[in-house]
Amino acid sequence: MNKPISIEKRQFSEDGDELCPMPDIAKLIGGKWKLIILQILIFRGMKRFNELRRMIDGVTQTMLTKQLRALEADGLVERKIYAEVPPRVEYRATKRAHDLEAVFLAMHDWWIKDNPPEKK
Amino acid sequence: MNKPISIEKRQFSEDGDELCPMPDIAKLIGGKWKLIILQILIFRGMKRFNELRRMIDGVTQTMLTKQLRALEADGLVERKIYAEVPPRVEYRATKRAHDLEAVFLAMHDWWIKDNPPEKK
DNA sequence: CCGGATCCCCTACGATACTG
C-alpha cells in the first residue's frame, strides 16, 4: 500500500482498492463555474446563453463562454446554434453529463446533512 | 421563469427553488490537492504527514501543510499531535469527511462508466 | 443575442531554505 497517486494518470492500488484519478476529474469539472453550469443544465434542462448568464451570479460573458467551450470539448455540454436573427444558441447537458447526476445528489445530501445552515 | 424541473426534489433546498450552493462546496473541497488528500484519508484511513506526502505525487511540504490546515479549519480533517521525539502527527478524516464517501463513490462510478480508458 | 479579441490582475501554487 501507500502507492503514489499520480497526478498525471489514473492509478490503482494492487489490492483492488481503486482510487480513481481525482486530478483528471478535477480537470473536467473543476474551476469556479463548471459545477454551477452543469448543475443548472442537468437539473433544469436546456438554457440559452443569456438565460444561463442571468442565472449564475457574478459570471461574465467571457468566462461563461470559456467554460461552456471547455465543457463542450469534454463532451459534457451540447451546443446548438440556430441561424436566426437575433441569434439563438441553446446549451444542454449531454448523457455523459447527466450521468453526473448521482455526484450532484451525493453532494447535496452531504451539504444538507453536514453543513450548519448559518455556516459561512 | 426558470422554475425547477424537479427531477429530484432532493436537489433543491427547503424553499423548493434553490440549487445547493456549488461555490460553497467548491471552497471546501476545491483546489488541486484537497480531493486527493480526502480520498486517501477516507478510503485508506489515518496517515502521518510524510506518509501522506509520499503518497501524493508532486505535492510539496508547503502545499500539503496549507491544504491540511484548511481542511482542518473546515472540520474535514482531524490533526493529532504526539509529543514525542521524533515528532509524530496523525491525520484522519472526520465524520463530516467520511460522509463525503458517497460523493467519491459516485465520482468513481461516473469515471468508470463514462471515461474511455485511453482518454488523456 | 451571442459571442471573439485584448489586456491585465490576483492568488493559488510552488521552490528553497531554515527550525524545534
Next chain:
DNA sequence: CAGTATCGTAGGGGATCCGG
C-alpha cells in the same frame, strides 16, 4: 519528522471593447 518563512511565478479569472 513535521513543519514554518520567504519569495517568485503561471494561469485562471475578469474588464472592456468590438463585431456578426
